[in-house]
Amino acid sequence: MRALAAILGLLLGLSLGLGYAWFVSPVEYTDTEPSMLRAGDKAEVLQLIAAAYAADGDVERARARVTALGEGDAAGVVTALTQRLAASGAEAASVQSLAALAAALGGQPSAVTPIAQSASPTPAPTDTVAPTPLPSATPFFTATPIVVPGLPTSPPITGLFTLTNTETLCEAGAALLQVIAQTAAGEGLRGVEVIVEWAGGQDRFFTGLKPQRGVGYGDFEMQPGVAYTVRLADAPDASYSARAEPCTEAGGNVSATSVRFTFTQP
Amino acid sequence: MRNVIIFVFMLTVGAGLGLYIGWVAAPRAAAATLASLRPSAKDEQVLMIAAAYARDQNLSLARSRLGALGFSDPGPAIVDTAQRTLAAQSAPPDPATGSGRDLRFLAQLAAACNTFSPVLQPYLP
Numbered sequence: 201m202r203a204l205a206a207i208l209g210l211l212l213g214l215s216l217g218l219g220y221a222w223f224v225s226p227v228e229y230t231d232t233e234p235s236m237l238r239a240g241d242k243a244e245v246l247q248l249i250a251a252a253y254a255a256d257g258d259v260e261r262a263r264a265r266v267t268a269l270g271e272g273d274a275a276g277v278v279t280a281l282t283q284r285l286a287a288s289g290a291e292a293a294s295v296q297s298l299a300a301l302a303a304a305l306g307g308q309p310s311a312v313t314p315i316a317q318s319a320s321p322t323p324a325p326t327d328t329v330a331p332t333p334l335p336s337a338t339p340f341f342t343a344t345p346i347v348v349p350g351l352p353t354s355p356p357i358t359g360l361f362t363l364t365n366t367e368t369l370c371e372a373g374a375a376l377l378q379v380i381a382q383t384a385a386g387e388g389l390r391g392v393e394v395i396v397e398w399a400g401g402q403d404r405f406f407t408g409l410k411p412q413r414g415v416g417y418g419d420f421e422m423q424p425g426v427a428y429t430v431r432l433a434d435a436p437d438a439s440y441s442a443r444a445e446p447c448t449e450a451g452g453n454v455s456a457t458s459v460r461f462t463f464t465q466p
Numbered sequence: 467m468r469n470v471i472i473f474v475f476m477l478t479v480g481a482g483l484g485l486y487i488g489w490v491a492a493p494r495a496a497a498a499t500l501a502s503l504r505p506s507a508k509d510e511q512v513l514m515i516a517a518a519y520a521r522d523q524n525l526s527l528a529r530s531r532l533g534a535l536g537f538s539d540p541g542p543a544i545v546d547t548a549q550r551t552l553a554a555q556s557a558p559p560d561p562a563t564g565s566g567r568d569l570r571f572l573a574q575l576a577a578a579c580n581t582f583s584p585v586l587q588p589y590l591p
Contacts, residue, residue, distance in 0.1 A: 205469040209476030216477075218482020222494040234507050241500050243532075248511070248531065258565060264554035293522070432580065459521035 204460070235270030246281050248299040260305045260351040265397065275305035279409050285392065286404050292433075294458050296391040299406040300444040303390045306411035361432060375444030375456035377428060381407045381463050388416025389465070393433035396420045424456040432463065452455065479508040501536035516571035525546055525578050541581030548572045548585050 221227075229236065234245065244268065253262040266274040267269040282298040361381070369378075388393035390408020422428055422444040431439035442459040449455045488494065503511065512532070519528040532540040549571055555565055566589070571588035576582070 202469055205473040206476045209473040210480040210483075213480020213482070214484040215478040215480075217481040217486075218488045218494075219484070221485050221488020227489055227493040229502050232502045232507075233503040236498040237500065237503075238498070241498075243536070244500075245511070246516045248488045248518060251521060252514035255517040255521040255571070265514070268507070378523055388572075419541075459477060 213464050214314055232462050233270075234268045237269070242414065243281055243284070246278060247294055247298065250278070250301040254297045255302045255381070259301075262301055267464060274417075278302040278305055282406065282409060286406060292393070295406065297333075299391045301416060303411045304409040306409075336374055359365045360466050361463040362459060362466065363438075364464040365460075366440075367460040367462075369458040369460060370447035370449045370455055371458055372449050372451065372453060372455055375407070375424060376458040377422050377430060377442050378417065378419045378460040379405075379430065379459060379463065380405060380460065381416040381418075383465050388414045390396075390415045392416070392418070392463070394418055394420075395433050397429045397431075398426050422456070422458075430461060488586045491511070500534045501537070508543075509547045509550055511535055512544060513551070513568050515573070516544070516575040519575045519578065521572045528575060529579070539578060543582045544572050544576040544579065545581060545585060548576070548583070552585060 206345060212300075215385075237245065239430040246269070249262050249265045250359065252265075263274050268277060271277040278298055282295060282302050285298065286295045287313060312458075361440045379392070379394045381389040388407070390406070390411075392407045393404060393408070395402065395404045403420060405418045405420050407416050410417055410419070413419075421429075422442065424446065428442045429439045430442055440461060442461075444456040444458070445451065447457045449453055471581035481488065500511065512535070515528050515531045518531075519525065529540060535543070537543040551565055551568055551572070569589040571585065574591075576586050577590060
């Protein structure tokens with residue numbers, strides 16, 4: 201009986217002590233490292249880093265700040281947040297700042313200038329991917345002018361976009377809906393928001409998040425046989441259709457077609 | 467009666483053991499907040515807030531961000547950050563680049579918060 205009282209008392213006391221220490225009055229940290237922040241606070245800080253980068257254009261400083269959050273893959277974490285915010289319909293200026301930072305962190309820091317400081321867009325890096333067009337590839341969309349109203353925080357992405365080229369490609373790997381936004385001189389424009397819709401769904405992406413394929417490049421993975429509609433976010437009246445169809449790529453493997461739209465400013 | 471005494475004694479021992487485990491041996495992994503950052507990290511946050519304000523001129527957003535850092539009165543915090551930034555320089559910084567640009571951003575934000583300091587005066591337009 202005494203042993204039972206002792207065990208019961210010990211267990212009850214232990215529970216009370218632990219409950220108080222863990223839930224009622226947990227340890228409060230002071231002088232903490234940024235890497236210990238909550239995920240939500242880290243996202244806030246990432247947006248702040250992107251906003252500061254847009255103001256000072258110092259990509260190495262921005263990279264150091266992202267790294268201080270304990271994120272090894274700086275470009276990856278910024279890209280992921282950009283896409284998440286874009287999908288949730290967050291403020292365009294914030295998403296564009298993040299997109300610019302993601303592009304800058306992607307491997308060509310010296311070639312990328314923040315949108316806010318650039319009156320003219322930065323030339324696109326050389327596109328290292330050379331997809332093989334289908335021999336019978338024929339543009340199946342008529343070039344239609346798309347008016348993109350000037351975005352207050354993105355001077356380069358203004359004016360008139362025209363769909364200047366459409367290609368059907370047969371590449372190894374996933375079928376991609378590719379968009380290239382460029383100036384008349386062929387310089388890539390990052391931060392152009394593209395909306396993709398299909399029966400029962402919608403997604404959006406930005407150009408410039410895969411700088412290894414060009415500053416003005418963005419893509420979306422299509423499912424074979426599904427009909428998609430693509431449009432620029434600020435030109436809801438001009439939309440184009442795309443669909444991934446089976447094809448045989450140069451290596452003889454069966455794949456699905458990718459579709460590439462090129463939008464050009466005059 | 468003895469059982470009650472034993473129960474209370476063990477309850478006390480258990481509670482003490484629980485507190486030791488919960489506070490010292492295995493504290494609950496609560497994430498840090500922006501307000502709990504070390505001072506140098508807070509300075510970095512203030513610099514970024516000032517840079518962002520210089521670009522978007524959104525004072526309420528800047529105040530909100532400074533509030534999240536625990537600065538209910540942001541003016542002194544901005545001046546303190548400026549003083550530490552200046553103290554870290556071996557020569558007067560160029561207002562167009564690096565730390566000088568940071569100080570220019572801080573001066574603009576401080577002025578927007580109705581805080582004026584001799585430290586920041588040279589960096590105001």
